[in-house]
Amino acid sequence: MPEATLRTVSDPGRAGPASRSSRLAPVHWLALIFLAAALGFAAVAWATGNGFYLRLATEALIFAGLAMSVDLLLGYTGLLSLGQALYFGLGAYVSALVLRDVAPSFWLAMAAALLAGGVAGLIGGVIANRVKGVYFALITFGLAQVAAKTVYNTRALGASDGLIGIPQIQVGFGPFSLDTADPLSFFLLVLGLTVVAYAGLSYLMDAPFGRTLAAIRANEKRVPFLGFNAWRYKLAVYVLAACVAALAGALYPMLRGFVSPELMFFETSGNAVITVIVGGVGTLVGPVVGSLLLTALRSVVGSWTEHHLIVVGVIFMLSVIFLRKGLVGALLARLSRRGEQGRATP
Amino acid sequence: MSKNALLRSVYALSPLLALLAAPLVTAGTAEAADPIRIGVVTPLSGTYAPIGQQVRWGLELATKEVNAAGGILGRQVELLFEDEEANPAVATQKAEKLFQVNKVDFLTGTVNSGSTLAVGQLAERNGRLIATTVSFSDAITTDKCSPNVFRVNARAGQQSAALAEWLAKDKPKAKVYYLGPDYEMGRSTVAAFKAAAEKTGAQSAGEVFAPLGSKDYSQYFGQLRAARPSVLYTSTAGNDTVRLLTQMGEYGLLRNLTIVGASGTVTAQNIGAIGKAADGFVTGVGYSAELATPENQAFVAAFRKEYNTAPDLYGADSYGLIGFFKAAVEKAGGTDTDALRKAMEGLSWSTPQGSKTMRAGDHQAIQDMYAVRIAADGSSTRFDVVGTVPGEAAIGPDQCTRF
Numbered sequence: 001m002p003e004a005t006l007r008t009v010s011d012p013g014r015a016g017p018a019s020r021s022s023r024l025a026p027v028h029w030l031a032l033i034f035l036a037a038a039l040g041f042a043a044v045a046w047a048t049g050n051g052f053y054l055r056l057a058t059e060a061l062i063f064a065g066l067a068m069s070v071d072l073l074l075g076y077t078g079l080l081s082l083g084q085a086l087y088f089g090l091g092a093y094v095s096a097l098v099l100r101d102v103a104p105s106f107w108l109a110m111a112a113a114l115l116a117g118g119v120a121g122l123i124g125g126v127i128a129n130r131v132k133g134v135y136f137a138l139i140t141f142g143l144a145q146v147a148a149k150t151v152y153n154t155r156a157l158g159a160s161d162g163l164i165g166i167p168q169i170q171v172g173f174g175p176f177s178l179d180t181a182d183p184l185s186f187f188l189l190v191l192g193l194t195v196v197a198y199a200g201l202s203y204l205m206d207a208p209f210g211r212t213l214a215a216i217r218a219n220e221k222r223v224p225f226l227g228f229n230a231w232r233y234k235l236a237v238y239v240l241a242a243c244v245a246a247l248a249g250a251l252y253p254m255l256r257g258f259v260s261p262e263l264m265f266f267e268t269s270g271n272a273v274i275t276v277i278v279g280g281v282g283t284l285v286g287p288v289v290g291s292l293l294l295t296a297l298r299s300v301v302g303s304w305t306e307h308h309l310i311v312v313g314v315i316f317m318l319s320v321i322f323l324r325k326g327l328v329g330a331l332l333a334r335l336s337r338r339g340e341q342g343r344a345t346p
Numbered sequence: 347m348s349k350n351a352l353l354r355s356v357y358a359l360s361p362l363l364a365l366l367a368a369p370l371v372t373a374g375t376a377e378a379a380d381p382i383r384i385g386v387v388t389p390l391s392g393t394y395a396p397i398g399q400q401v402r403w404g405l406e407l408a409t410k411e412v413n414a415a416g417g418i419l420g421r422q423v424e425l426l427f428e429d430e431e432a433n434p435a436v437a438t439q440k441a442e443k444l445f446q447v448n449k450v451d452f453l454t455g456t457v458n459s460g461s462t463l464a465v466g467q468l469a470e471r472n473g474r475l476i477a478t479t480v481s482f483s484d485a486i487t488t489d490k491c492s493p494n495v496f497r498v499n500a501r502a503g504q505q506s507a508a509l510a511e512w513l514a515k516d517k518p519k520a521k522v523y524y525l526g527p528d529y530e531m532g533r534s535t536v537a538a539f540k541a542a543a544e545k546t547g548a549q550s551a552g553e554v555f556a557p558l559g560s561k562d563y564s565q566y567f568g569q570l571r572a573a574r575p576s577v578l579y580t581s582t583a584g585n586d587t588v589r590l591l592t593q594m595g596e597y598g599l600l601r602n603l604t605i606v607g608a609s610g611t612v613t614a615q616n617i618g619a620i621g622k623a624a625d626g627f628v629t630g631v632g633y634s635a636e637l638a639t640p641e642n643q644a645f646v647a648a649f650r651k652e653y654n655t656a657p658d659l660y661g662a663d664s665y666g667l668i669g670f671f672k673a674a675v676e677k678a679g680g681t682d683t684d685a686l687r688k689a690m691e692g693l694s695w696s697t698p699q700g701s702k703t704m705r706a707g708d709h710q711a712i713q714d715m716y717a718v719r720i721a722a723d724g725s726s727t728r729f730d731v732v733g734t735v736p737g738e739a740a741i742g743p744d745q746c747t748r749f
Contacts, residue, residue, distance in 0.1 A: 052446040059439065153530040160531060161485055162434060162460045164467045181471075257471070258464040260434040267433070299443065306390035306429045 026335045030328060031198060031285040038191055046184045054183035058255055060295035061190045065248025066268070067275040067287030068197060069241040074273070075282030076205055077237050078217035080137045082269050083144030086124065087117050087242040089264030090147070091249030093157065096166045096259045106171040106180075110250050117246025118239055125238035129231060132220075141266065148264035162260030166253040180254045190251055194288060197244060202284055204240075213237055274312070278319045280326030289328055381424040382417075382681060384409075384671070385444030387437050387465065388455030390429040396615060397457050397480060397660050402427065403653050404479070404664030405454070411648075418672045419680070426450060430461055437461035438468050445472045451681040452476070454667055459483030466495035473683050475690070477670070479663040482609075484538075487710035491746035494683075496690055496709045498670055498702065499663040500632035500740075505609050506539040507740040508715030509630030512733040513577065514546035516717075517604060523575035524553035525566065525590070527582050532558070535581040535608050543579070551575040556582075556590075563590045567597055581608040588619045595623040604628065612720060614658055617727050625722040630740075633662040633699045634718045634729045645698035657698075666697030670704070703737070708746035712737040 024032075038057075045054045066088045073079040091113035098109040128139045151157050158164075168181035171189060178185035204210055215223050216230050223230040253259050262268070271294075272287075279290020294312065301308040323330045386405060389398035409423045417423060426448055428440035437456055444450045445468070453469065453476040456462040462481040469476045470492055477496040478486065484503050486495065500508075513520055522543055526536040533555065540550065551573040554566050570578070582590055587607075594600050600623065609631045612624050635646050635656045645665065649657040657665070670693065675681055678689035691706035702713040717733035 052442055055442065056439065155530060155534075158460075160460060161463055161483055161490075164463045164490060168471075256435070256438050256464070257467050258434065258438070260460045260464065262433045262435055262460070299439065302429055302440065303443070308429065309391060 026332055027283055027285060027328070028202070030331065030335075034285060034289060035191075035195060042184060042187055042191070051183040054187045055255065056295060056299055057292065058183070058187045058190050059252075060292045061187075061194050061288070062248050062251045062255065063272070063275070063295065064194060064288040064291035065197060065251070066245050067272045067279070067291050068201065068284055069245040069248070070272045071276045071281065071284055071287045072201065072205075072237055072241045072244065074276060075284075075286075076210060076217065077213045077234060079234065079238070080273070081128075081140040081241070082137045082266070082273065083124075083140035083142070084241065084245050084272055085264050085266070085268035086140075086144035086147045087121060087245035088249035088252075088268065088272075089151070089259070089261070090120055091117055091246030092252045092259045092263050093151065093163070094246070095250035096163050096253040099166050099169060099253060100163065104167050104169040106169055106254070109254075110247060113246045113250035114243055117243045117249075120246075121239040121242025122235075124242065125235045129234050129238060141269070144264060144266065144269055148261055148266075151264060152261040158260075160261060162258055162262075163253075164258040166257045166259070168257065169254065186255065190255075193247075193251070197247075198284055198288070201244070205284070209233070209236075274316050276326075278316060278326055280328030280330075280332075283326070283328045283332070286326050286328035290326065293327070381422040382452075382675070383424050383426060383448060383450040385441065385448065385450035385453040386425055386427045386455035387430045387440045387444065387453065387461070388427070389432045389457050390427065392431055394432040394457050398430070398455070400658055400661035401455055401457070401479060401664045403649070404657060404661035404666075405668060407649060407652055408665045408668035412668055412672055418675050423668070427455075430456060430458070432458045432461070434458060434460040434464040438464050441465045441468050441476075442472070445469070445474055450474070452671060452686075454479060454664075456481060459486060462486055462495070463490055466492045469494040475683055475686055477667055479667050480660050487708045488745040491708050491748050493687065493709075493749040496670075496704060496711075498667050498704075498711045499659070500713060500715060501710060502535065502538060502608075503542075503742050504632070504713075504715055504740045505630045506535075506542045507630070507742060508717060508735040509539065509606055509628070510542035510546045510548070511715075511735040511739060512628065512630065512717035513543060513548060513606065515733065517577060518547060520548045520577045520604075521551045521573075521575045522548050522577045522579055523551045523570055523573050525570070525578060525580045525582070526553070526555050527558045527560075527586055528555035529558050532581050536579070539579055539581070539608070548577070556586075558586065560586060561589065563593050564597060567594070567599060570599065575603070577604045577606060579606050580611055583608075583610045584616055585619070587611050588616050591620050591623040591627075600626075609659070614656075617720070617722070620722075622722055624720045624727065627720045628732065629718055630715055630735070631659055631718055632713055632715055633659045634716055634731050635662075636718075636729055636731055637699065637716070638731075639698070639700065641696065641700075642698040662698050666695075666699065666702065669697060670695050670702070705741070705744065707744035710741070710744075712741045715740040 066084060070081055070084050073081045094113045094116045095109040098112045124143050128136055131139060152160055170177045170179055178189060180186045212228050212233050216233060220230050275290040275294055276287045280286025298308055301311045319326060388401045389395055405425055409425055412418060413422050426444060428444060430437040430440060441453055444453060456465050456478050457480045459481040462478045463486060466476055475494050477498055479499050482502045484501050487497050487501060524536045524540060526532040554569060556563060556566060606628045609629050611629060612627050617624055646656060673695045674686055674689040674693055678685040690704055692704060694701055694703045700714050702711045704711050714737050715735040716731050718729045719732045721728045721730050
């Protein structure tokens with residue numbers, strides 16, 4: 001893939017190391033515009049007293065977290081995970097159990113989910129990273145199926161019925177606190193967490209760690225010649241992605257008050273991959289945009305016809321054929337072309 | 347120009363006209379313009395779509411009849427459908443939309459037991475009521491019962507109790523062998539029936555669990571023959587039942603053996619593929635289209651006329667729900683949640699399946715249960731009613747402690 005190799009050298013969407021200090025990369029501008037739009041949406045929804053759409057948007061952001069974790073693997077490292085829902089579901093179950101049985105504490109639930117995601121990611125990563133390419137995809141798929149079936153058949157975890165009765169909680173920030181039952185507060189909290197995740201992960205992907213991942217994506221065999229151990233980096237990014245997915249999953253029971261084994265099923269993993277591809281692979285903001293778009297679309301089209309899956313499928317195919325880099329990728333390409341023209345004519 | 351001016355003046359005056367007209371219409375008729383909305387979150391796509399289809403048909407037929415007869419309290423009934431995809435995560439999102447955006451007065455349709463539980467909790471948080479017409483997991487009206495959830499269909503416990511009652515009467519002290527699919531639901535269904543059957547005097551000849559989706563059941567036939575049972579109980583479903591029963595037929599094991607099973611073991615979906623091997627299979631259910639009551643015959647005829655197929659258990663239970671809702675709204679005098687809940691508790695209403703009573707303590711409907719035997723001669727199949735178990739005998743104790 002010569003195109004991929006070129007992209008690591010001069011990525012149109014991303015600022016090179018030289019310009020990083022002076023200018024914000026176009027992709028970050030897009031993220032800022034998106035953030036402003038999200039805040040505008042929140043203000044309108046709040047003013048019109050529309051709790052449903054705020055909660056729907058919150059759910060979209062939670063699934064955006066899962067899609068971001070897929071993007072870390074697929075977009076930055078070139079690893080296709082078909083079982084990322086394993087870590088999302090794990091985070092959701094751990095958070096649900098902590099909130100219901102231990103203490104209704106937001107921070108405790110998040111910490112427990114992070115720990116569980118990290119440990120499971122390490123185990124899953126050691127197994128999955130023994131192989132490459134399509135075999136990696138199959139192993140991740142298999143691991144998630146095993147976990148989903150285990151939960152599905154475990155009475156203590158509610159088996160096929162899942163767990164209900166997860167309380168709505170107060171999230172404490174020092175002297176302040178907010179209520180997850182309030183649609184606006186919880187939306188702003190999840191939006192804040194999404195921004196933090198985006199900022200942190202983009203920084204990491206621009207740092208030497210991310211550059212090494214890009215090198216692995218471009219040509220894994222050459223990486224050892226540069227003095228790096230590709231396996232170790234792949235394991236590290238796999239654990240990182242598992243942690244991100246688990247944290248996103250931990251928010252789910254706070255929003256919906258239940259967890260069910262369907263959260264771990266292939267449908268959830270597959271949707272995350274579709275979200276990343278429609279939104280824009282390797283952009284981090286693409287998965288967020290894709291998740292909001294697809295969630296809104298499913299909700300609207302789903303009320304209108306039971307053939308909504310066909311609509312989503314057609315959009316997926318169209319974006320694969322016409323928008324090779326997804327929505328955000330296409331926008332960035334257009335922006336950078338315009339930027340170059342602007343610079344060419346002083 | 348003059349027409350525009352006229353229109354504009356009418357618009358300008360319309361609030362005034364409305365004000366003038368307001369005392370003329372009573373509050374009751376003002377409400378009459380506003381239909382009663384029932385949200386239906388049910389699988390319209392995917393594996394469970396055939397069940398969702400029956401739910402939809404049953405509800406639509408009953409609603410059409412109620413509306414033709416003047417609606418409920420003079421208000422028409424409107425059904426709003428959303429696809430549940432048999433996934434609780436989708437079901438809650440769709441149910442929330444119906445509650446908060448469409449402002450439905452009542453909600454039903456959930457098939458997956460997990461969906462019913464999750465949507466029930468959502469109903470509690472939104473101060474509305476829901477009913478399921480399909481989910482049979484005992485948890486919904488026992489340990490995970492909710493003051494806002496009602497179940498008008500028979501739960502798993504009622505089905506196995508009915509079958510055990512019939513077994514005790516028809517084959518007293520039977521030696522029963524159990525063969526179930528090896529997953530949680532399969533094992534718990536077998537365990538529930540085993541407990542019910544042993545209470546009524548049956549003996550256990552052994553049990554075996556085959557993996558879900560087994561291709562070859564002959565490896566279990568040796569154990570089965572050695573145990574010399576007079577009855578085989580199975581809780582397999584779908585294509586597993588097809589393979590199990592046809593393979594048993596090929597090995598000659600169906601002779602001198604009564605086969606009984608869970609209500610989902612042999613259904614309209616797989617009976618064609620099983621063919622003659624399904625002959626004689628007995629199960630305990632809350633409904634059969636062959637029920638020889640005038641109410642049921644009228645219902646089946648109307649259903650066939652409208653949809654060109656016979657109703658099944660899900661269609662009949664969903665049809666009956668509208669009667670339940672109508673009776674409750676009329677008793678409560680409106681759709682206020684607390685008044686409606688009170689009206690629903692202890693309510694008796696008539697359905698094609700006979701009279702049902704909503705038990706106040708756990709919101710589980712009590713109904714007569716039927717033992718149904720399949721008569722298959724290779725070309726046609728019938729679900730004959732071979733025994734009736736009174737509702738009180740099949741219902742079991744109230745185990746709900748939450749309200």
